[in-house]
Amino acid sequence: MHPDNLGVFSQGILVSAALVLFTSFVMLAQARIQPLIYAFAWQGALLSVTTALVALVSGHAHLYISALLTFGLKALLIPWMLYRLTQRLHIQFDVEIVSHPSLTLLAGAVLVVFCYYVALPVAQLSTLVTRNTIAVSMATVLLGMLLMITRRTAVAQVIGFMSIENGLFFAAVASTYGMPMIVELGVAFDVLVAAVLFGVFFFQIRSSIDSLDVDRLDRLSEKGD
Amino acid sequence: MADQLTGWLFAVLQTLLFAGTAPLLSGWIKRLKCHLQNRAAPSLFQPYRDLAKLFGKNVVLAQNASWLFRVAPYVVFGAILLAASAVPLVAIPLPTAAIADVIVLAGFFALARFFQTLASMDIGTTFGGMGASREVTVASLAEPAMLMAVFTLTMTASTTNLSVAMQHILDAGLVLRPSFLFAFLSLAMVAVAETGRIPVDNPETHLELTMLHEATVLEYSARHLALIDWAGMIKLMIYAVLISDIFLPWGIARQLTLPAVAVGVVAVAAKLAMLAVLLALWETVLAKMRLFRVPQFLGFAFLLSLLGLLMHVILESAL
């Protein structure tokens, strides 16, 4: 699908999809808590823009609802909740020490290539405008996982988790123009509940180890203590 | 025959225009920055005066300066000037288009840098060596990023020749390409690093500890310094022209007729003026980063160009 032969909105889908992936990389590189939350919010906003553009191009009206839902949940509510939590925990200016930042980013790029190859058979079967973005959505999922693996603070891990959810939603939009409404609502509800629970956990972790560095949660292991 | 002759004439004129207006661009940027920072601004033509003053002075050479030290400024200036002749400034169909290849361009830059760093080590002062090592460090990180970014563009046009690539982009019309977005950002970051602008280097100070480019030219005086400074201005202009003409080539002359060329001149002037505003804003908003963070900065530029390349393969392929 050459962008030359596409309408301007379809080109817009590709650009915003690329930007979603870009925000994933920004999150990987961002060591400070607040900018990390902003980057996450931007990802949600870009995702909802992508969804709205897909709705416009494909004519699926229900995608507008999904876009709105995404914007409300992923770009406003959850970032706001995280922001408030970091304020209440007085960690909003914390800087995390990210070990091997360039190596992490390079690993991210390798993951993107990997996703391209995995998603290729799927994309080849698809006839949708968005078929090229399937690999990008999958990469967003895996980059979220990479973020969770490389980070040690609970907030960064939660953002990684939520970014995985973003990627999954994106995958649904990219490969099938979204899941049935009932599933989408259920997933959104689960994400919301998860966000609330994460908030509860920040306080529990904080009061149990005096820090949000989850690397220090190491009492349980198979070392045979 | 006559066509070819006008072609060559145009090529020479364009190169002269390049060299002649480069100080103007630097002056314009400096003026903008002063205005943005509420300082009294120097004249737009101050760089010309500085160059003229330097050309009029006597050269002071260190006792142990070798021939290399004396030759280097000419080589640097020559290489940059040749590079400038290869970049389409106002018109595309020129005879120099044959060498208007990105890899050749990178080669010219590398040649200039090679001689400059050699010369800076020639005298044997600490600052020279320090500057050389820093300059090479930055260059070794910036070059792959730049090439990668340019390859992203050339993959779309299926050529590494700048003229042909511009033709292709002009033919395709206005298309939003995610890969171009990333390549643009990456190239802009590389340009900032390569031309010694904030946040990688500060062109306005000789603050010893943070110097990059300035440390390599510390021993030069008079016409040698003038040539090197001038080459630096031309280099900045080359990057500016590259960025504006690759990503927004509209307006550039596609035939060698007078009206087309006139439009081309106006267009490129407007584009460069706008780009200068952006650069001035960027330099005003940002502070110089610590030297240790420069590799990160360039690493990010490399990542961007890599992403651009991947986006080209993933999103813009026909499957």
Added chain:
Amino acid sequence: MIPLYFLLWLPLAGVLLLALLPSYRLAGHLNIAISAATFAASVWLAWDVLHTGPELSRGNLFYIDAFNVYLVALTAFVGLTTAIFSRPYMQHEVERGRVGPRRMRLYHSMYQGFLFAMLLALTTNNMGVLWVAMEAATLTTVLLVSLYRTPESVEAAWKYFILCGVGIAQALFGTVLLYFAAERRLGPDRGRALLWNVLHNHAAQLDPAVLTIAFVFLLVGYGTKVGLVPLHNWLPDAHSEGPTPMSAVLSGLLLNVALYALVRVKMLVDGSLHTALAGHLMMGFGLLSFLVAVLFLHRQHDIKRMFSYSSIEHMGLMTFAFGIGGALATFAALLHMTVHSLTKSSIFVTVGHAAQLTGTQRIEHIRGLIRTQPTVGWGLLAGTLAIAGFPPFGVFMSEFLVLNATMKSWPWLTLPLLLGLAVAFAGLFRYVQPMVYGIPPPGQVRVRANMLPVAIHLALVLWLGLSIPLFLAHWFEQATQLISGSLPL
């Protein structure tokens, strides 16, 4: 379909009711009552389905066939007996000061929430809703794992949350791919393309390449919840640090339901691929989990942790058996699901009492249970005998059948299986024997122990070992035919 509505609305109403009820004593009784009513509804539903065959609800949202109806009944039953056990147990925990009354409200409410999520996952016909319910099961239990707020329990809950959350996310990706494959074939009627019965009917038309990728993601996703190695890390932590009733339902129910989801997916993939790829993958992961868990059994110091490794071992065995795929193996796996669920929940109940009367979960500090409180000691001994696969308990029967099926299709794999079972047996008895027979340390006192659930569970397991009742055999046969496509025996 009336019993189905009861089945789902009752626990859902319980969530709200118990969240609002301030008295935790009353809540304990109410919890039992609601669970009992849910169990009654499940029996009613089972009766219906047994007589009239598979049922599809209006709007196609629910689908009940032989495979899930027996799991529904099992879930509701274990839910009920655990609720019976939980009332005095948690009351004792409140008296010891480990939990406050406010958290007890959370506990009871989420207990019903968990049951609701399990039942929804089992009965739904929509693969997407199945995912939502599986995720909801994590969300409802995660705060219960950290109920005691000790650093260990918070750590366990965090691990559980993160690992299961990330794991299950992979399953959603797989579901999206499944939907993608189905939507291409089933046309524009978007709502239908995720319905299991529709997918199953059209499985042969789904694209094999896409389904292969989807299965890998779904296996990783639901496999995390089953506790398959190498994604099992959350399981021993969550089981050992949460309150014991939670360990019982997690081990006895959640793992089963996750495996149920995996088998449902396998049925689709088998229909599309016509190769044994899905089965082989499941066999590989199952065997790996079985062997790794068996080895880890020997290194434990915490009694609940030890039995949670035993759970991984048995889930591995079931996954392996479902992977083999023939009628015999499937029948064995279904039977094993039932007996393991009953036995393991009864063991956790006993272990809970043992931990309360000794005041510790450390194996080396638990000694002489049979002298301090004979019922608990005997219960632990009988439970361990049952889970280790002693005849005449049901676990022996099902393991024997699994071995039998393996012998038929993969003879050389019987060796690691037999070896593993022997090692697991040795591991369990090495620790359990001194706990039951040793000399009790001073200060070990009797507690109020309600051993009724244990007795009922073990009696059922014994019964299943001696003879499978006709109606149950009928169910198993129907389910086996559904899954493997042929009748057993």
